[in-house]
Each structure stands twice: as structure tokens, then as C-alpha cells.
Amino acid sequence: MKKKVIAALQFVLEMTLFWGMTQALGIERDMAIRVQVVYFALLLLFCHYKVQTSLIWEEFLLLLKAHLCFIPICIVVLMKHMDPFVIAQSVLLGIVMFVLSLLGSRTIRLCVRSFVREKTLVIGTGRTAQTLQTIAAKNRFAMLDIVGFISIENSRYPYTLSAGCRKDQDVVKENVYPFSQLCQVIEEKQVDQLIVSSSRIDSEYMDEILSLTSGKVNTIRFVPRASGLVTFDSRVDDLNGLLLVTSFRKRNMAMGKAVKRLVDIAGGLSGCLMLLPISLAVKLINMKNGDHDPILFMQERIGKDGKPFQIYKYRTMVPDAEQVLEKMMREDEAIREEYLTNKKIIDDPRITKAGAFLRKSSLDELPQLINVLKGEMSLVGPRPYLPREKEDMGSYYQTVIKCRPGITGMWQSHGRSDVGFHDRLKMDEYYQLNWSIWLDIVILIQTVQVVTGARGAR
Template identity: 45%
Template sequence: MRKYVLPWTLFILEISSFYLLANFLDLPRNVICHFMIVFVLFLFVFEHYKISSKLIWDEIKSVGKAMICFFIVEVVILSAFNGDDWFLSIVILTAAMYFIILFLDRTLRILLRENLARRTLIIGVGYEAARLGNIAQNNRFALTKVIGYLRYKNEPIDEELVERYEKNVNTKPEINIYEDMRLEEIIKKEKIDQVIVALPGVPKKEINKLMLRLYDKVKVIKYIPEVNGLLTFNSKIQDFDGTILISTAQGSIGFVDKVIKRLIDIIASIFGILLLMPIAVYVRCKNHKNGDYDSIFFSQERIGLDGKPIKIYKFRTMIPNAEQVLEELMDKDASIKEEYLKNKKLQNDPRITEAGHFLRKSSLDEFPQFINVLKGEMSLVGPRPYLFREKDDMGVYYNSVIQCKPGITGMWQANGRSDVGFEDRCKLDDYYYRNWNLSLDMIILYKTVKSVFYGKGAL
């Protein structure tokens, strides 16, 4: 009966809110009754009352669609009643209910999460498993509680990643890392409701064996498939007379979307440049205090749209002779050289200035790039602006990344910032190109602001 608590509570609260608001707007009682039926109908059609481990972004979109359909039907019904005087009331009712629904849904999910969340075991300790678990833990809207991770015996994994992974898990005593031979015991002991298989590198034969072990042991089994770059969220699954076919589709930016994206860029860049001024004064004063009188800005040639060179602007966060010092550090310490060649950056870089540490931690070092955005060379959201010397390391991802303007923020900043390795950054930027839409940009902006606010990256 637990699974019915949330939908029924939501239903009662939303109907009550709708009725009270409609009465406050002085709509006729017979009209309220008709509208209430349509209101509930569209919420059911767009699966608002289907309780699943979806994220808030999916709910925002589905409730938005329901309210748009509701509004259109309302206007049609009103025209039949000659109720043109009620149009403003209907606009207010629709907009208000949209936010009320999201508020009630989010609040109830957070309050009831401990009792309603599916107890989840993630099989795998690779990057995909780590990212998936982090999303589940940090999104309170999703009714998924990760109990632990199981290290599968045949999972190809980088030992360095496992060490970092275990270190992060050890900071959360309620989460455990289990060994494969205890799978059935763990499911029974921990009362696991859901298992997520995150083993994209494991052969299909091994996955089939694992699925047989899980068969009839848990209520829900999900898995991350191994896919190539052609598979996007625009792809369609087709039942071809009992055979599953996946038709690939390449996402593309239409003319209207380009215009909207450019308008957003222009507005954001104007506000960004206004905010840039006081930050520049702070950096200048801080550098002068430490005896650094070089320019607070620096420009660097990066890869732009279609592979053309662009000169991007940033706050200088390193000492003036940073490149020379880097060469000396790599000559003296082989581990520093290996780290830089692998990730194109150093985790604890001694060349960063005092002001630079603050700017990087808060991502304010990117603010001068609003000038590039206003000039049309960059976008507010897009792939990372890569260096030309990184072109060979980008490999197959280069051709897709250069199809978009580079962005001040993007997928890799919103999904881990400095914690994300170079190859994973390329994969995330490739994902952005293949799955772009305006709602994805809004999600990235929200997650970037949240990441900057908390001052940390995701695992």
C-alpha cells in the first residue's frame, strides 16, 4: 500500500488547491467542475501520478505539457460559454497550478523519501556506476536510495578509479562496496527493491548470466547498455515482429532554436559583462597586494565552431610565467608529467595564485568569456573550448564537438567540473552535441549554478 500514499496525497492536495483557486478567481461552479475533470485527465495522460524514480527535469516537462493542453482545452470551452472576460483568470489558474503541482510533488517526495524510496543496489564500480549513484543520492526528488555498490568479478576497471571511488564512498558510512559472490545474500539482507546494472564494458554473455542470477530476486532490474555514439535520446525503439530494433537519429538545432539560443546568449552576456566589472576590481586589488602587477586578463587561442581558431578571454589565475614553471615541474617530477599529459591539468597546481584559487573554485575565472559570447564566438552553454594541442587527444569526438559553439559552461562543468577526466569530458561534450535541446541548456545552467554555489564537483 506504500506506493499509493504519494499519488493519492498529491491528487487530494492538487484538486483542493485547484478548487480553492478557481473559486478565488470567481469562476462559475459548473465551469470549475468541467475544468477539474480536464485538469486531472491531462495529469493522468502525462503520467504525473505514476510514481517512479524520475528526476525533477522530467516532471517539469511532463507537467508543463499537461498544463499547456489543459490551457488550450480551457480556452476552447470558454469560447463556447462566451466567457472572454474569464481569459485572464484562466491564465492565472493555469500558471499558478503549474507551480503548485511542482511544489507539492517535490515537497512530498522529499518528506516521504525515506519511506518510499526504492532500496537500490548498483552493480559496478566504474565511472557510469559512480555517476549514476551520485545522481540518485543528490536528487532528492528521485525516489532512489543507493544502499551500496557491488564490484563485479569480470568488470574491466581502472584501479586508480576504484581507489578514488572507494575513498568517496567511505565518506558516506551508510553506503557499502560489496563483493560479487555475496549478491543473493546482499539482496535478501538489505531488502533490495531495485538493482541497476552499470557494466557497459562487460560482454553480453556475462550480463546474461548476471540477469539469470537476479531473475525473480528483486522487483525492478535496470541496466546501462553499451552503446555507440549514434544512439541518442532522439533514437526510437521499434517492435519489428518480436525483434527489437533501434533506429538512430541525429539531433540538430533548427533555425528557430538557433534564434532563441542566440537571444539568450546576448541577454546573458550583457548581464555577465556588468557583473564582470566588480570581480575585475577585486582580482586586481588581490594581485597587487601579493606583488603581482601583470594584467589580470589573458587571452588564448582555442578551437571554435567548425574547428576555426578563436581567441577566448579569461581571468589570469596563474603566475605570469606559468608555462615555463610547468615545464620545469614536469622535468623534475615524472608523476606530475604523467598527470598533466593524462588529464591536461594538475589536481593541486602550485602555479595558481591566491585570487586564482577563489576564481577557479567559484568558476568566476570564466566570466571574461561573456565578451566572446556577445561577439558570437561562444555560447552561454556548449562544449568546452579545447586547445589546439588537445585535438589529437580528442580522437573521434573532435568532429562532433566542433559542430557547436564552445560554451562558458557545459555538460562536463555541470557533471563534475574538475573531477571529470579528459576523455569523459569529451564524451559529455559529444553527448551534448547529439542530444541538444533548449531544456538541456536550462538543466545545465541550473546544475552549474548549484555546483558553483556548493563549491564542489560530482564524483
């Protein structure tokens, strides 16, 4: 009920703004009414008034689609007037309302967030549950109020948990309740929504959850077991009472790939103009510190379709970094374990003074623009992995190598060095399965935010 009231308030506010804009632009009353009907019909069609958890990028894309439809329809509706001024007014109206609608909807949802958040109980205490907890706390547009977590290990319900499921438990420590108190917690906390965070729960356990919670909550959500197969293009079909999840293989991506390559070339040419002054500054700093070796180095990486290529980077470590690493790993078991687990070392002593700045600012990646121009890399894509990491990539390898590696990607835009090796692989798989030009735009914007905040840079 609260969400409907908020949607109605948003509708009235935007209608008032729209009518005010038509009057300010001097659009005749009859034409203004016709244009207004078209405009709000499109907003309803694109679910603009559905109050739910969504990122600003999703809201932006839906509004953009609605307004891109509105402008040509508006021109057709007003075509009989054959007045370029009237048509220009309508186009301007659409542009202004796009900005006002985006800002208005976000502002309203921020103001009323505490009143419309769904009380959510999470089943599971693993990494996915922890991610949900982080999203609910940090995403200002998440309509989630997580009231607690249910442990899925309890002697009263001795269902078999896989080894992976057991290993993933006990990441979340606070507000955790035993499975036997599931119904009690739902009643006491007045839970609206249930999220089953573990995709490895056996069918008996899931049946028990559904049986116990049926009719007690408004919504039940769960992470699919075959998460790699469920993409943005998936849908649920009813086959005579049998529910099937259909995952589509992407088609007609030639145009998108062509646009991506054109953007890569334009970005590569523009970025290469920055290489000369930065290279000169790095060389001077290195020489001042007694380092007269070349500032660039090449390293073999895994490219598209598994083909090796030489990646260009600013040298941020001492010249004999590999030999130093081997010595460190022989002498210190903790360093060896850290590197084998994460493929990096926190506070790595091999990093030079200039290298520390280059890494923190992510400028060490800039020479990779040469690889972009050569067609070996893209501005956005999976991480360019080392050949020695191929075995550690496991089943992710075949998916990740289907596209060109990128200067930035999902893992760089989500914390860079704060992200573990396995999580990087999952993010790269997600990128490959759900790629679109829009996803690239979002990643580029998020990368700028991460770099300017120096978050996760080491």
C-alpha cells in the same frame, strides 16, 4: 502498491486544492467541473502521478507542458461565454496550480521517500556503480535504496571481461558480494530492482544474469553498450520479435539554435557591463602585489568544426606560466603525471592572489563574453579545449566540435575542477547528443548553484 497509494493521495490533495482555488476565484460550479476535468486529464496524460526517480527539472518540464496545454484548451472550453474576466480567472488558476502542483508533488515525495524507495542491487563495482551510489545518497528525489553491489569477476563464472571492464572494477569497496551469491542476496535483501552498471559485460555474462534473476525482481535496468548512440530521442522497437534500439538524428533544430544565439547575444551584452568594474579591481590588486602585466590574455582554443580561435580570459597566473609549468614537470615527476592525467594541477603555485579569487568565483571566465558576442563561443557548451589536448580527446573530438564551446557546460555545473579529463569529455559528448534549450537552462541554474557554493573551484 505503496506507489499507487501515494499517487492517489497526491491526486486527492491536488483535486482539493484545485476545487478550493475555483471557489476562491468565484468560478461557477459547472465551469469549474469542466475545467477540472480538463486539468486532471492533462496531468494524467503527462504522467504527473507516476511515482519514479526523476530530477526536479524533469518534473518541472512535464508540469510546464501540461499547463501550457491547459491554458489554451481552457480558453476554448470557455470561449462561448466570451467573458474576458472568466478566461483571466482560468489562466490565473492554471498558473497558481502549476506552482502548487510542483511544490506539492516534491514535498509529498520527500516525506514518503523512505517508504517508496526501490531496493536496488547493482551489478558491477566500477565508476558507474559509484555514480549510482552517489545519486541514491545525494539526490533527495531518487527512489533508489542501494542494498549492495555484485562483483562481476568470479572464478566460478569465468566469462571473458574486456581490458576496459577489468580496469573499471573495484572502485566501490563496501557491501560487495561475489557473483555466486546473486540469487541469495536478492532473496535476503528482498530486492525490487537490478541495475547492470557495466556496459562492457559480455553477452554470456548478461545471459547468465537474466537467467538467474528472471521472475525474482520487478525491474532490470542496464547501461547500454553503445551509450553514445542512445539519446533522449531513442526508442525501443519490436521488429517481429526482434528488439531494436532506434536512435534518431535531431532535425528541425534551426529555431532552437536561433533562440540560443539570441540568448547568447543578450547575455553577452548584459555581462559585458560587469567587465569594467571587475577589470579595474583586478588591475589594482595586481599592482598592489607588484604585478604590472596586462590583466587579460588570449590563448588559442579549438572552436566549432575544429576551427582555432583566440579565447579571452583574466590572467590568473604569473606571466611566464607555460615556462614555469615546463620547469615544474621536468623537476617533479608527480606533478608531470598529475598534469598529463588531469590537464591541471591541484594547488597550482603559478596562480596569483587575484587569480585565486577569480578562479574560485569563476570570474576569470567573464571576458569570454567577448567571444560569445563575436560568435566564437556560447554561454553554454562544451569546454573550449586546447590544441595540444586534441590527441588526448580521441574519438570524442569529432562529436565535441559540432557545437560552439561554452563559458559554462556540463562539467562546470557538475563540480568543475573535481571532474577528471575523461569524464569532462563524456559530459561534453552527452551535451552535444542531447542538446536542447531546456538543457541549457538547467545547466545555467546548476552553474549558479555550484559557483555560489564554490564547489570544485580551483
